[in-house]
Amino acid sequence: MKRTKIAFAVTAVAALIGVAACGSGSSDPLATGGSASKASTGTIVVGSANFPESALLAEIYAGALSANGVTVQKKLNIGSRETYIPALKDGSIDLIPEYTGVLDQYFNKNAKATAADEVYAELKAAVPATMTVLDKSAAEDKDAVVVTKETAAKYKLKSIADLGPQAKNLTLGGPPEWKTSPTGVPGLKRVYNLDFKTFRPLDVGGPLSVQALKNGQVDAVNLFTTDPSIADNGFVILDDPKSLFAAQNVVPLITRSKVNPTISATLNAISAKLDTATLGQLVKEVVVDKKDAAAVAKEFLAKNGLA
Amino acid sequence: MIGNIFAWLTDGTHWQGYDGIPRRLLEHLAYSVTALLIAALIAIPLGLYIGHTGRGRFLVVNAVGAARAIPSLGLLFLAFFWLGPRLSGDLALLAPVGLVLVVLAIPPILSGAYAGVEGVDPDARDAARGMGMRGPQVLRHVELPCALPLIMSGIRSGMLQVIATATIAAVLGLGGLGRFLIDGLAAQDFPQTASGAILVAVLALSVDLALALVQRSVVSRGLTGRFSTVATFDAVTGAEPPAPALQPSGSERPPHGTG
Amino acid sequence: MTWLRDHFGEVLSLTVQHIYLAGVPLILGLLIALPLGWLARRYRGLYPVLIIGTGLLYTIPSLALFIMLPVLIGTRVLNPVNVLVAMTIYTVALLVRTVADGLGAVPDAVNQSASAMGYKRGRRFVSVELPLAVPVISAGLRVAAVSNVSIVSVAALIGVQQLGSLFTDGFSRAFVEPIIVGVVACVLLALIFDGVILGATYLATPWLRAGKASG
Numbered sequence: 001m002k003r004t005k006i007a008f009a010v011t012a013v014a015a016l017i018g019v020a021a022c023g024s025g026s027s028d029p030l031a032t033g034g035s036a037s038k039a040s041t042g043t044i045v046v047g048s049a050n051f052p053e054s055a056l057l058a059e060i061y062a063g064a065l066s067a068n069g070v071t072v073q074k075k076l077n078i079g080s081r082e083t084y085i086p087a088l089k090d091g092s093i094d095l096i097p098e099y100t101g102v103l104d105q106y107f108n109k110n111a112k113a114t115a116a117d118e119v120y121a122e123l124k125a126a127v128p129a130t131m132t133v134l135d136k137s138a139a140e141d142k143d144a145v146v147v148t149k150e151t152a153a154k155y156k157l158k159s160i161a162d163l164g165p166q167a168k169n170l171t172l173g174g175p176p177e178w179k180t181s182p183t184g185v186p187g188l189k190r191v192y193n194l195d196f197k198t199f200r201p202l203d204v205g206g207p208l209s210v211q212a213l214k215n216g217q218v219d220a221v222n223l224f225t226t227d228p229s230i231a232d233n234g235f236v237i238l239d240d241p242k243s244l245f246a247a248q249n250v251v252p253l254i255t256r257s258k259v260n261p262t263i264s265a266t267l268n269a270i271s272a273k274l275d276t277a278t279l280g281q282l283v284k285e286v287v288v289d290k291k292d293a294a295a296v297a298k299e300f301l302a303k304n305g306l307a
Numbered sequence: 308m309i310g311n312i313f314a315w316l317t318d319g320t321h322w323q324g325y326d327g328i329p330r331r332l333l334e335h336l337a338y339s340v341t342a343l344l345i346a347a348l349i350a351i352p353l354g355l356y357i358g359h360t361g362r363g364r365f366l367v368v369n370a371v372g373a374a375r376a377i378p379s380l381g382l383l384f385l386a387f388f389w390l391g392p393r394l395s396g397d398l399a400l401l402a403p404v405g406l407v408l409v410v411l412a413i414p415p416i417l418s419g420a421y422a423g424v425e426g427v428d429p430d431a432r433d434a435a436r437g438m439g440m441r442g443p444q445v446l447r448h449v450e451l452p453c454a455l456p457l458i459m460s461g462i463r464s465g466m467l468q469v470i471a472t473a474t475i476a477a478v479l480g481l482g483g484l485g486r487f488l489i490d491g492l493a494a495q496d497f498p499q500t501a502s503g504a505i506l507v508a509v510l511a512l513s514v515d516l517a518l519a520l521v522q523r524s525v526v527s528r529g530l531t532g533r534f535s536t537v538a539t540f541d542a543v544t545g546a547e548p549p550a551p552a553l554q555p556s557g558s559e560r561p562p563h564g565t566g
Numbered sequence: 567m568t569w570l571r572d573h574f575g576e577v578l579s580l581t582v583q584h585i586y587l588a589g590v591p592l593i594l595g596l597l598i599a600l601p602l603g604w605l606a607r608r609y610r611g612l613y614p615v616l617i618i619g620t621g622l623l624y625t626i627p628s629l630a631l632f633i634m635l636p637v638l639i640g641t642r643v644l645n646p647v648n649v650l651v652a653m654t655i656y657t658v659a660l661l662v663r664t665v666a667d668g669l670g671a672v673p674d675a676v677n678q679s680a681s682a683m684g685y686k687r688g689r690r691f692v693s694v695e696l697p698l699a700v701p702v703i704s705a706g707l708r709v710a711a712v713s714n715v716s717i718v719s720v721a722a723l724i725g726v727q728q729l730g731s732l733f734t735d736g737f738s739r740a741f742v743e744p745i746i747v748g749v750v751a752c753v754l755l756a757l758i759f760d761g762v763i764l765g766a767t768y769l770a771t772p773w774l775r776a777g778k779a780s781g
Contacts, residue, residue, distance in 0.1 A: 050725070052738055075644060077734060078725035082495035083643070092644040173480075176493035198325055201490055202480040207388075207740040212480065215395055290741045292573075308637065376712045376756030378719040380730060381749040384737045388745075467625060474627045478723070488629050492724070497637055504630030511625040 043071040044258055047084055047093030050077045051204040052293065053141060053226060053283050057097035057250060059297035060270060067307035068266045080177040080204075081106055088131065088255065095267075098253040100136055101246030102143065103127075105182045114243035116140075120251070132256045134264055136249040137271035139279040141226045143183060143245045144237045145172075151219055152236040159239035160192050163220065167194040173209055173218030176201035183245060184222075191244040196220075226280040228288050250274060266306075273304045308497075315498035316505070326486065332510065334482035338401075338473045339514075342408030343466055350413045351458065354420020358454065359446050364421070371414045379472050383407045387479060397481070404476045411472055412465035419461020423454025452527050459522040463515055470511040474503075484510065569743040577732070581751055584728040587649050587721070588714040589759070594650075595657025596707060602658070603665025604691065613666060620659040628652065628717045632724050649721045656717065657710045664706025668699030697770070704767035711759040715752055729755070 044065060048058035055076045062072045075093055078084040081102070087093050100119045105111045108126035113119040120136050127133055145160050152158075155166050163170065178184030179199055188194045200217065202209045205224045213221045214233060223230055223237075230237060252267045282300055285291045301307035315321065322328050357364050386403030394402055427450050435449040474485030487503025490496070570577065606613040635641065635648040672695050680694045719730030732748030735741075768775075 050734070050738070055735075075725065075727075077722075077731065077738075078644065079723075080493045080495075082493065083725075086495065087643050090642045092642045176490045179490060180494045180496070200480055201477075201486070201493075203738070206738045208480055211391060211399065215399060217396060217400075287739050290739060290743075372712070372760065373753060373757065375709075376715060376753045376760075378716045378730065378733070378749060378752040380719050380722065381733045381745055381752065384733050384745050385742065385749065387737075388740065388742050471625055471627050474629060475720075485627070485629075488627060488633070492629070492633050497634070500630055500633050504626050504634065507627050507630070508622060508625040512622065 043073060044095055044263065045073045045075055045093045047074075047078050047087060047096045048076040049081065049084060049096070049204070050079050051206065051224075052286050053224065053279070054097055056282060056286050056293045056297060059293045060274075060300060061095060061097060061252065061267060063294070063297045063301050064266045064270055064306050065263065067301070068262055070263060070266070080175065082177060082181075088253065089128075091255070094258045095252060095254045095263075098133070098251050099141065099248040100133075100251050101248040102183050103133075103251070103253065104246070105187075109182070111182075111246070114246045116247035116249055119247045120249065123251075127253070130256055131253060132259065134252045134254060134259075135268040135271045136251040137274045139250045139271075139274040139276050140248050141224050141250065141276070141279060142240075142248040144223055144225050144230075144240070145188075145220050146213065146223045146230060146235045146237055147220045148213060149234050149236055152238075157236070157238055159241050160188070160194070160244070161241060163194055163238070164192065167196050170196055170219040171198050171200055171217070172196040172220050172222075173200045173202045173212050174222035175204045178222060187244050191242050226276070226283045228280070228284040232288075250279070269306055270301075273306060311498040312501045312505070315502045321502075326482075328506065331482055331484050331486055332506065335470070335473055335476075335484045335507075335510065336514075338404060338408065338476055338481075338483055339466065339469045342405055342469055342473070343412050343462070345405070346409045346412035346465060346469075347416055347462060349409070350416035350461075351420050354417045354458075355424055355446060355451065355454070358421035358424025359442070359450060367417065367421070371417055374410055375414045377410060379407050379411060379475055380478070382410065383475055383478065400476075400479045400481050404473070404479060404481060407475065408469050408473060412469050415464040415468065416458070416461045419457045419459070419464070420454065423457030423461075424450045426457065427453040453530065455526045456522070456530060459518070459526065463518045463522070466514055466518060467511055470514060471507060474507060567743070567747070570747050573744075573747075577729075577747060577751065580727060580729050580731060581755065583646075584715070584718060584730075584752075584755060587646060587653065587726070587728055588711070588718045588755075591650060591653035591657045591714060592707065592711055592759075594654045595661055595710065596703075598654070598658045599661035599665050600696075602662045603669060606662065606666040607669045616666070617663050620662045623655055623659040628656070628720050629723060631655065632721055632726075644725060646721075646726050648724075649718065649726050653714055653718060657714060660710045660713065661703070661706050665699070665703055668702030668706070669695055671702055672698045700767060700770050701774070704763055708760050708763050711763060712756040715756040715759065719748070719752060 046058050046062045046065075048054040058074065058076055062074050066072050075087075078087060078093070084093065084096060085106070088096060100116070100123050101114075104113070104119055104123040104126055107128065108122065111119075111122060111126070113122040116136070120133075123133060145163075147157060155162065157163060172185070172188075174184060179201060180186065185196070185199050188196075200212065202212055202218070202221070205222060205227055209218075209221045209223060210227075210229045210233065212218045213235065220238075223235070225237065229235070250271065252271070254263070254267075278300070282296050285296045286293050298307070320327075324330070353367070356362075357367055383403050386406045387400075390402045390406070391399040393399075424446075431449055431453060432445060435445045440448060473483055474488055476483045477485030477489040484503050484507050487499050487506070491498075491500030491503060602616060606616045631652040632648055635652055636643050636645070639648075639651060641647050676694060676698065677690065680690045685694065718728055719733060721728060722730030722734045729748045729751050732744040732751075736744035736748070
């Protein structure tokens with residue numbers, strides 16, 4: 001009698017969790033991702049980096065592909081490039097929105113190109129054999145080194161090069177991966193010969209970075225050119241005359257074996273319709289107006305006849 | 308892989324500078340100890356009061372249970388948006404971390420305190436009253452010392468959790484050993500992440516050991532029975548005298564089986 | 567709280583995923599901790615080894631374990647199995663001591679009566695020691711359940727979708743509503759787990775109720 005009661009109790013709890021597992025298995029992409037086999041052919045897994053613009057672009061890709069009959073799974077907010085490129089390599093994701101310049105420098109240690117078309121050509125050659133990039137978009141979102149209006153006035157800063165003599169007294173902030181990435185601290189040293197006093201790891205161009213700059217915890221910080229808080233706070237984007245950050249056109253990075261005419265056509269159509277101003281506006285709707293990335297994506301696609 | 312981790316830990320450059328291991332260790336310890344002290348200052352008096360007077364027990368036990376359930380990461384972000392704009396400089400980042408760690412440390416210490424006082428042998432209380440002690444005196448001279456083992460074990464449990472969780476300071480861009488975890492994650496530098504984890508574990512165990520020594524010296528030997536050199540051995544059942552029950556996990560005291 | 571109303575489906579699916587990632591390790595962890603705890607009781611020498619070993623496991627920060635597991639067990643980076651295994655390790659680490667202490671709290675006299683009545687060791691464990699140890703084990707299981715719900719949310723930092731994803735998404739957009747919803751959902755979930763375990767314990771220990779009724 002006692003045993004039956006224990007058995008019943010345990011079964012009840014197990015059933016509850018089993019239902020949860022089954023429920024999550026059918027609706028949530030991650031549960032299927034947990035099994036050893038890859039997603040069935042024709043399904044494409046779209047990933048994104050851990051900042052809102054990347055998630056927004058991923059939602060745009062996913063929405064358009066869905067509307068064109070492709071089965072899509074989403075794995076958003078994975079992490080830094082160093083984290084999601086291995087995921088692309090091992091098949092956990094198939095497609096991710098990227099930026100030509102940084103991606104080129106990630107794959108190619110001797111990247112030299114700075115203008116949009118040359119960077120794109122160099123990137124195409126540098127991408128590993130299992131992956132490829134589709135058409136690039138005119139929309140650009142570049143890394144930038146940003147200072148407050150006061151700092152710019154104080155040290156007479158117009159470009160990153162002007163930081164030169166002052167750098168050893170200044171604190172630089174950026175995402176944690178900037179400490180070692182080729183376009184981060186090592187890049188600033190290599191191209192502009194800057195040695196900052198300290199580097200503070202913050203977040204990926206998010207509220208932490210903005211607040212750190214506002215509060216004076218850092219003197220210069222890495223933000224993205226489409227970030228609405230630059231204009232909102234009167235920050236100054238320092239020019240990049242030596243093109244450390246090169247051209248950064250939005251481009252889909254995709255596993256070669258997943259490419260088919262439908263997917264190519266859909267993604268290329270998106271790239272054609274996206275430009276910097278529109279991207280900036282969409283990002284503002286997600287970050288400032290707090291709208292859902294999926295909803296903003298849907299609106300964009302509908303307005304442009306892409307879905 | 309182990310070789311890479313070992314190489315990272317023994318690399319001289321990782322032991323110097325503003326992001327070297329010693330600095331991060333000290334920062335981590337500073338965050339943890341500060342939070343624990345604040346938590347103890349709140350939880351021990353409160354726990355003693357509840358245990359001694361029996362008032363508010365129901366409310367506090369349930370509040371503590373709910374507090375244990377608050378996810379640290381979520382609370383951290385909430386505190387960042389709530390406190391951040393009101394404070395300046397690094398305090399805007401330290402306060403959210405401090406809040407999360409204090410909220411984390413209070414439940415085990417509070418449980419330890421009131422369970423400790425409640426568990427005091429009623430005969431001891433009786434004897435104290437018989438000797439003429441008033442309420443507060445009973446608390447100070449009898450209940451508190453008798454409750455010390457459980458209070459200490461609550462403190463040790465709280466300290467362990469705080470040290471393990473102080474790694475979230477790095478999510479807000481602060482220092483501490485969490486820096487190695489977050490930076491290692493961002494750069495996919497596995498040896499760095501693993502080294503950070505090892506350092507946290509080593510720190511937690513070292514501090515626990517130190518607190519165990521403190522416990523040894525602070526808890527009256529009348530309680531731990533460390534005087535007794537004569538082992539009583541029951542020839543029939545082969546049973547040894549039961550050791551005093553210590554609850555290191557900070558969970559509520561298990562009910563004794565027979566009603 | 568219009569945000570919650572508009573996103574109820576999404577929050578629900580994240581909650582289901584969270585239940586899966588926090589709950590399955592509870593069951594697995596208990597199943598693994600039972601024999602380990604029994605071993606710790608049976609062979610006195612093993613007790614300190616197991617306790618120290620599991621204590622050590624619990625000091626490893628959760629984020630570190632989530633990151634390191636793909637390398638250690640060869641799974642793919644984004645696989646939620648990493649979270650499952652890590653959470654099971656933590657649950658076992660918490661429960662081994664509880665199981666050992668629970669089994670140890672069974673009075674020797676009872677064990678000996680059972681043996682005298684002819685119960686072999688295995689049957690004695692299942693029919694006598696384990697049921698009597700249930701109150702202690704269930705107390706530990708409740709602590710583990712609450713702790714699991716909180717730790718799983720950290721997995722949002724490595725991109726695993728569950729309630730913690732509401733935190734990271736809200737943070738990156740400076741949007742507080744999702745974070746509040748996530749925190750409340752986690753607390754509610756932990757309380758539900760706690761209640762389920764309490765209920766199961768109540769059902770599993772009728773002799774504690776019988777004592778009160780006749781008393």
